[in-house]
């Protein structure tokens with residue numbers, strides 16, 4: 001397809017309730033068929049559709065929960081404009097979007113026109129930080145600021161927080177999961193000012209480090225940050241934090257920070273206030289990572305509303321089943337804040353055969369503890385049982401051969 005004014009081949013696609021023109025992926029595929037969205041003149045990543053579906057569900061649920069008549073969304077790294085347009089079409093939001101790349105701005109404006117939302121979506125060419133600062137000076141009061149960059153959102157977090165006047169949501173995607181999960185330790189220290197370590201719960205560690213960073217940056221500007229939804233999917237972390245002005249709110253949020261610990265000798269996972277290095281259970285040397293956030297990863301009321309809205313929208317959501325499963329799982333996990341265990345790793349440390357995950361979860365529940373699988377890892381489970389109880393439950397399962 002050739003669109004007038006666009007010097008590259010294009011394709012028309014449908015995503016949610018929006019129809020978008022994107023650079024034709026087939027024109028930018030390698031000979032082996034591999035396609036990387038960053039190779040195209042304007043960025044559009046079909047794999048992030050799931051992220052955008054949830055963003056729209058979140059926006060609608062938050063509008064209900066906060067009792068807002070209309071949402072004002074700022075998306076300063078908009079690419080093709082797909083996310084901005086979906087906020088306008090599917091959440092009725094007034095959207096302020098920008099991108100530093102003139103090709104992206106040109107395409108996003110065409111997409112805005114084609115979707116008939118030019119009265120509700122403005123797209124400007126600007127650096128994201130300058131744009132956020134300018135909107136603040138102009139008195140725009142965002143209900144949601146959505147930061148969806150290449151890699152780390154860290155360079156945009158301060159201005160995004162400051163652009164929220166009294167109360168609003170900071171939504172952020174991070175695709176720099178290698179540093180966040182502890183693989184690139186120096187980058188983790190530089191970018192997020194976090195002491196690195198390798199835990200067996202690295203995906204949760206990634207989420208909790210980014211949340212902790214947002215809380216610390218918010219506090220320095222005298223805002224509190226409350227987590228409404230935080231999850232890990234595919235190769236990225238996504239956070240929705242409600243930011244509210246106030247020194248005491250900032251203090252309260254800071255009180256949710258601590259250090260994460262993992263004992264490679266007995267498998268213990270948990271938190272500590274100070275970076276102590278001795279395992280309280282086996283005396284071994286702990287892996288200590290932080291500061292990071294220790295609180296709940298979602299607001300159950302918000303997730304309930306998202307689930308209801310997902311049911312109502314089941315025809316427009318391409319991955320409806322996956323969305324429902326994630327939200328159900330997050331709701332189940334929400335009240336258990338201790339990091340997840342990897343069952344395979346724990347059994348390997350304890351030199352025992354692995355029971356079925358469902359049997360272990362049931363056995364922990366039978367002992368009166370909360371326990372569930374985790375969305376972070378299909379081999380993972382989380383529980384509020386103390387570590388010795390987890391180990392005892394595993395040993396008991398081993399001695400019942402029918403259960404193993």
Ligand SMILES: C[S@@+](CC[C@H](N)C(=O)[O-])C[C@H]1O[C@@H](n2cnc3c(N)ncnc32)[C@H](O)[C@@H]1O
Nearest residue numbers: 043077078079083099100101127128148149150
């Ligand atoms: C990951 S893409 C955005 C994808 C989009 N949010 C979506 O949901 O499809 C990141 C975009 O940020 C833009 N960008 C990079 N640095 C920027 C900056 N400093 N200010 C504004 N835009 C920037 C890039 O041109 C690119 O279009």
